Amino acid sequence: MSSDLNYLKEVELKNPIAVAGLPGIALVGKLSIDYLIEELDAEKFGELESDKFPGWAIRENGLVRDLKIYFYHAKIKGFDRDIVLLTGDAQASSSQGQYELSYEILEALSGEGVETLITMAAFLESDGKESSVVGAATDLETAEKIKENDVGLLNSGRIVGMNGLLVSLGVENDMNGFCLLGTTESKDTDPEAAKNVLSRFSEIYDLSLDLSNFDEKAPDLPKFKPPEIKMPSVSGGEKDISYIR
Amino acid sequence: MSSDLNYLKEVELKNPIAVAGLPGIALVGKLSIDYLIEELDAEKFGELESDKFPGWAIRENGLVRDLKIYFYHAKIKGFDRDIVLLTGDAQASSSQGQYELSYEILEALSGEGVETLITMAAFLESDGKESSVVGAATDLETAEKIKENDVGLLNSGRIVGMNGLLVSLGVENDMNGFCLLGTTESKDTDPEAAKNVLSRFSEIYDLSLDLSNFDEKAPDLPKFKPPEIKMPSVSGGEKDISYIR
Amino acid sequence: MSSDLNYLKEVELKNPIAVAGLPGIALVGKLSIDYLIEELDAEKFGELESDKFPGWAIRENGLVRDLKIYFYHAKIKGFDRDIVLLTGDAQASSSQGQYELSYEILEALSGEGVETLITMAAFLESDGKESSVVGAATDLETAEKIKENDVGLLNSGRIVGMNGLLVSLGVENDMNGFCLLGTTESKDTDPEAAKNVLSRFSEIYDLSLDLSNFDEKAPDLPKFKPPEIKMPSVSGGEKDISYIR
Amino acid sequence: MSSDLNYLKEVELKNPIAVAGLPGIALVGKLSIDYLIEELDAEKFGELESDKFPGWAIRENGLVRDLKIYFYHAKIKGFDRDIVLLTGDAQASSSQGQYELSYEILEALSGEGVETLITMAAFLESDGKESSVVGAATDLETAEKIKENDVGLLNSGRIVGMNGLLVSLGVENDMNGFCLLGTTESKDTDPEAAKNVLSRFSEIYDLSLDLSNFDEKAPDLPKFKPPEIKMPSVSGGEKDISYIR
Numbered sequence: 001m002s003s004d005l006n007y008l009k010e011v012e013l014k015n016p017i018a019v020a021g022l023p024g025i026a027l028v029g030k031l032s033i034d035y036l037i038e039e040l041d042a043e044k045f046g047e048l049e050s051d052k053f054p055g056w057a058i059r060e061n062g063l064v065r066d067l068k069i070y071f072y073h074a075k076i077k078g079f080d081r082d083i084v085l086l087t088g089d090a091q092a093s094s095s096q097g098q099y100e101l102s103y104e105i106l107e108a109l110s111g112e113g114v115e116t117l118i119t120m121a122a123f124l125e126s127d128g129k130e131s132s133v134v135g136a137a138t139d140l141e142t143a144e145k146i147k148e149n150d151v152g153l154l155n156s157g158r159i160v161g162m163n164g165l166l167v168s169l170g171v172e173n174d175m176n177g178f179c180l181l182g183t184t185e186s187k188d189t190d191p192e193a194a195k196n197v198l199s200r201f202s203e204i205y206d207l208s209l210d211l212s213n214f215d216e217k218a219p220d221l222p223k224f225k226p227p228e229i230k231m232p233s234v235s236g237g238e239k240d241i242s243y244i245r
Numbered sequence: 246m247s248s249d250l251n252y253l254k255e256v257e258l259k260n261p262i263a264v265a266g267l268p269g270i271a272l273v274g275k276l277s278i279d280y281l282i283e284e285l286d287a288e289k290f291g292e293l294e295s296d297k298f299p300g301w302a303i304r305e306n307g308l309v310r311d312l313k314i315y316f317y318h319a320k321i322k323g324f325d326r327d328i329v330l331l332t333g334d335a336q337a338s339s340s341q342g343q344y345e346l347s348y349e350i351l352e353a354l355s356g357e358g359v360e361t362l363i364t365m366a367a368f369l370e371s372d373g374k375e376s377s378v379v380g381a382a383t384d385l386e387t388a389e390k391i392k393e394n395d396v397g398l399l400n401s402g403r404i405v406g407m408n409g410l411l412v413s414l415g416v417e418n419d420m421n422g423f424c425l426l427g428t429t430e431s432k433d434t435d436p437e438a439a440k441n442v443l444s445r446f447s448e449i450y451d452l453s454l455d456l457s458n459f460d461e462k463a464p465d466l467p468k469f470k471p472p473e474i475k476m477p478s479v480s481g482g483e484k485d486i487s488y489i490r
Numbered sequence: 491m492s493s494d495l496n497y498l499k500e501v502e503l504k505n506p507i508a509v510a511g512l513p514g515i516a517l518v519g520k521l522s523i524d525y526l527i528e529e530l531d532a533e534k535f536g537e538l539e540s541d542k543f544p545g546w547a548i549r550e551n552g553l554v555r556d557l558k559i560y561f562y563h564a565k566i567k568g569f570d571r572d573i574v575l576l577t578g579d580a581q582a583s584s585s586q587g588q589y590e591l592s593y594e595i596l597e598a599l600s601g602e603g604v605e606t607l608i609t610m611a612a613f614l615e616s617d618g619k620e621s622s623v624v625g626a627a628t629d630l631e632t633a634e635k636i637k638e639n640d641v642g643l644l645n646s647g648r649i650v651g652m653n654g655l656l657v658s659l660g661v662e663n664d665m666n667g668f669c670l671l672g673t674t675e676s677k678d679t680d681p682e683a684a685k686n687v688l689s690r691f692s693e694i695y696d697l698s699l700d701l702s703n704f705d706e707k708a709p710d711l712p713k714f715k716p717p718e719i720k721m722p723s724v725s726g727g728e729k730d731i732s733y734i735r
Numbered sequence: 736m737s738s739d740l741n742y743l744k745e746v747e748l749k750n751p752i753a754v755a756g757l758p759g760i761a762l763v764g765k766l767s768i769d770y771l772i773e774e775l776d777a778e779k780f781g782e783l784e785s786d787k788f789p790g791w792a793i794r795e796n797g798l799v800r801d802l803k804i805y806f807y808h809a810k811i812k813g814f815d816r817d818i819v820l821l822t823g824d825a826q827a828s829s830s831q832g833q834y835e836l837s838y839e840i841l842e843a844l845s846g847e848g849v850e851t852l853i854t855m856a857a858f859l860e861s862d863g864k865e866s867s868v869v870g871a872a873t874d875l876e877t878a879e880k881i882k883e884n885d886v887g888l889l890n891s892g893r894i895v896g897m898n899g900l901l902v903s904l905g906v907e908n909d910m911n912g913f914c915l916l917g918t919t920e921s922k923d924t925d926p927e928a929a930k931n932v933l934s935r936f937s938e939i940y941d942l943s944l945d946l947s948n949f950d951e952k953a954p955d956l957p958k959f960k961p962p963e964i965k966m967p968s969v970s971g972g973e974k975d976i977s978y979i980r
Contacts, residue, residue: 049417051344055337057409057424062388062398064381064424066413092545093340095583099541136554143552153552164547168556172539179547179554294907296834300827302899302914307878307888309871309914311903338830582790585828589786626799633797643797654792658801662784669792669799 004049005108011045011073013082017116018109019201020086022069022162025122026190028182029163032120032197033087035214037072042085046071048104052097053090069105076207084114091162102165110173117170117177120197121163122190123154125183132196137178138171146178149204154181191218249294250353256290256318258327263354264446265331266365267314267407271435273367273427274408277442278332280459282317287330291316293349297342298335314350321452329359336407347410355418362415362422365442366408367435368399370428377441382423383416391423394449399426436463495538495598501563503572508599509691510576511610512559512652516680518612518672519653522687523577525704527562532575536561538594542587543580559595566697574604581652592655600663607660607667610687611653612674613644622686627668628661636668639694644671681708739784740843746780746808748817753844754936755821756855757804757897761925763857763917764898767932768822770949772807777820781806783839787832788825804840811942819849826897837900845908852905852912855932856898857925858889860918867931872913873906881913884939889916926953 019036021029036042048069057064069088076083086109092101109117123134131152136159137143147153158164159179167177180200182193195214202209264281266274281287293314302309314333321328331350337343354362368379376397381404382388392398403409404424412422425445427438440459447454509526511519526532538559547554559578566573576595582588599607613624621642626649627633637643648654649669657667670690672683685704692699754771756764771777783804792799804823811818821840827833844852858869866887871894872878882888893899894914902912915935917928930949937944 051341051348053340053344055340055343055407055410056403056405057413059381059399059402059404061400062381062392063385064383064404064409064413065416066410095543095545096541096587097341098545099543103541136549136552138554140553147552154549155551157549158546159549159554160546162545164554165545165556168547168554171555296831296838298830298834300830300833300897300900301893301895302903304871304889304892304894306890307871307882308875309873309894309899309903310906311900342831585788585790586786586832588790589788593786626794626797628799630798637797644794645796647794648791649794649799650791652790654799655790655801658792658799661800 005104006047006049007045008047009043009045011112013073013084013112013114015080016082016084016112016114017118018084018086018114019118019120020105020163020166021120022086022088022091024091024161024163025124026182026184026186026188026193028122028184028190028193028197029120030087031189031191031194031218032201033085035194035198035217036074036083036085037087038217039209039213040074040076040083040085042072042074042083044070044072046108048088048108050092050097050101050104052092052094052101054093056090058089069101071108076209079205079207084109084112098162098165099169102162102169105166106170106173106175109170110175115175117167117175118201119163119167119177119179120194120201121159121161121179121181122193123181123183124185124187126185131183132193133180133182133200135178135180138167138176142176142178146180146200146204149200151180151200151204191215250349251292251294252290253292254288254290256357258318258329258357258359260325261327261329261357261359262361262363263329263331263359264363264365265350265408265411267331267333267336269336269406269408270367270369271427271429271431271433271438273429273435273438273442274365275332276434276436276439276463277365277446278330280439280443280462281319281328281330282332283462284454284458285319285321285328285330287317287319287328289315289317291353293333293353295337295342295346295349297337297339297346299338301335303334314346316353321454324450324452329354329357343407343410344414347407347414350411351415351418351420354415355420360420362412362420363446364408364412364422364424365439365446366404366406366424366426367438368426368428369430369432371430376428377438378425378427378445380423380425383412383421387421387423391425391445391449394445396425396445396449436460494540495536495594497536499533499535501535501602503563503574503602503604505570506572506574506602506604507606507608508574508576508604509608509610510595510653510656512578512581514581514651514653515612515614516672516674516676516678516683518674518680518683518687519610520577521679521681521684521708522610522691523575525684525688525707526564526573526575527577528707529699529703530564530566530573530575532562532564532573534560534562536598538578538591538598540582540587540591540594542582542584542591544583546580548579559591561598566699569695569697574599574602588652588655589659592652592659595656596660596663596665599660600665605665607657607665608691609653609657609667609669610684610691611649611651611669611671612680612683613671614675614677615673616675621673622683623670623672623690625668625670628657628666632666632668636670636690636694639690641670641690641694681705740839741782741784742780743782744778744780746847748808748819748847748849750815751817751819751847751849752851752853753819753821753849754853754855755840755898755901757821757823757826759826759896759898760857760859761917761919761921761923761928763919763925763928763932764855765822766924766926766929766953767855767936768820770929770933770952771809771818771820772822773952774944774948775809775811775818775820777807777809777818779805779807781843783823783836783843785827785832785836785839787827787829787836789828791825793824804836806843811944814940814942819844819847833897833900834904837897837904840901841905841908841910844905845910850910852902852910853936854898854902854912854914855929855936856894856896856914856916857928858916858918859920859922861920866918867928868915868917868935870913870915873902873911877911877913881915881935881939884935886915886935886939926950
């Protein structure tokens, strides 16, 4: 087995956009997607297993299970496109694995008719932030659109990991899209940065997402207390104290 | 060659459960299985070679040999299921290798009719321990069963390495099971933690394992003085002083 | 997909030589090629995508895009051979990836009729430099030729990464060639070292390259302010502060 | 291409033994084989290229070339078996690559009729050494034989890298053999340890190797001043100052 996409149910999606956030810095992307799943009462329709993940098992409420990428289906009132929400337990453990897992995800999304892909992640900034949310897009038109909605455009540098790869490689699958990156000073969980990202996402698509619940819901969401999953690094260097081998 | 399972003899197993412990923190898993092999007079029936192992050869009593996974067959008086004991010289050297080697082991176990898989390993805890043995299971019923036998259920976090992967990936092979993790403060050999794990294992299955021999036998078992095998890390960073290249 | 070479247009090349410089120490190779592309008004005719690259996306003027190797076509007045200029966003992320990507590049160059391959890179020297440009060639005749043009021949050591591999592996594709290495004390961008390399290249082939523009053009070239791309290391250890995941 | 064995000439070998020493700690193995090649006027008959090597090119007297494994043919007066001498520019860069390259070498040796394989390497020891040469063998009979010749048998631990793998994996190709390890306190070149290893090798096979030339020849051999090749580590962490990318 390399990777294995398991459909839990059939979905028929209308002109869907996909919104993805995998675990990364400050868990901004994962928190954002977890909130959307909860708030929009999204329905899980697919799970992707892979040997590209780090060699971990997840402990969750006394159960042990393998790492997965999750595909959810959601609708937003007043928004005429279906939404695929995508998150997971970890990113792939090597550079090449990140490419391979990204291609598999993109193929699955493409098969569902997705032509627009947004990723949510963090932008680590030690000094004062100019913009609470920054980003970059696959094309000038989309870049202009997010800029109009107060997203600071990034002019240089790189986006490390699958939250960048998914958007950049999506172009090969005829997808356009953009990365929304919440600036954060912290490497730990940063719900505020996630909220900023969600707020900007809502404005860009005129979604009127009600984020008044966010602060209240955040600490109660089980997934907001993630099982100490840290961004896998190529060198596997992690500083987790309570671990098991 | 990728991996190569060599059957030393044919076995016919009655409703077997598998108990595995690969080298890891404090060697808890390996010590536990080595003791069971000795105490139950288990018979080796299979060896698995693999290029997924770290690039080492083992020195043992003047001999040099390659790394292997070992399959043993054992019976326990009064227990009506056959037991497969599984241990090895090392875990795979990369994340992807750990997945691949785990799949190969699971396929072999599945071929022997194994539907229940238990792994033994360590839980590293710097502060005082609440429970001497903690764990997690593949399903609620099994989790309940181990909890009733004084195993502290783990609610979050991850199990790193193949002792976690084997159980979590076993689900795909229709196996249920659980991880028994002996809490330890040390990264060196911890026979006490292994004894705790074995004791809990005995209680869960009503095996009346006689562990009175444990303290006595432990220092004499050749395998209890392991050849400084440390858990391979993805980055290969090891601090072994007396090594050879 | 492993790698994918996309031809943007057909080119017909006359007895071509290839000059390559991928990102590395002090960006000497990349700066040299970027300058030649600009100065010679070179035309891009091919792009190579690959899953051997590090798991990054590039941010550039508000856009996000994947990493690529670029093939350009140039002519120099008075020089009767066509020139293929080759650069890229990064080197491959692992040793094996560097071999594989090098083979793919060499196959493409070979398909264009290239029989001579020059790479430009840096030579890190902490103490005073004997020679501002050092190098090594695939054969004695070529070594003699670069030595006559004030290139200090390297007698031992190794050239790490694809700027060395391309030349050494090119021999298998019946290419001869050499590495021109600008000595530098710095690990950051070193335009002066790039200028030295270009100057020696010009002398070797009697090209009369006008480098009087170099100092002036360097700071204005967008590619001279590279997006903090650092040489990927096998262990992935990078100390980049403003990054995103 | 994965690996590619190129025969430079046909050889017909009589009951051959192979003696291998790849670059490793203190270069003991490589020095030993380089000396034998020189002293026995051995003839190179094969070269193995591989993408499993680290991503380097070798600089040698103004030339650049790729990394290789070298097969030489030698005879020793009074010894009725032909000798294959094997060395190379580096070991493979990853654990899995070390297995794969070892298998390829073993297949080639097996094809030449080799049934006995000796590797020479270093044993790093910080405290006083009990034995100047230690070792381990594939079988009890061979272990006894080297022990009788003053080789201290190693009872536990591991041999890291291909100098161990070649012997341990050779068993699958029906080869017996042993590792001869010269104890060294240093990680740099240790000709004295190499001389000890050669001396013991000579005694084991009653070869009457004349090592009186060793001290004299060692500093003059070009290969005794190796191009700063260090043992590749999985993490790629090297501390080489004068390198090039």
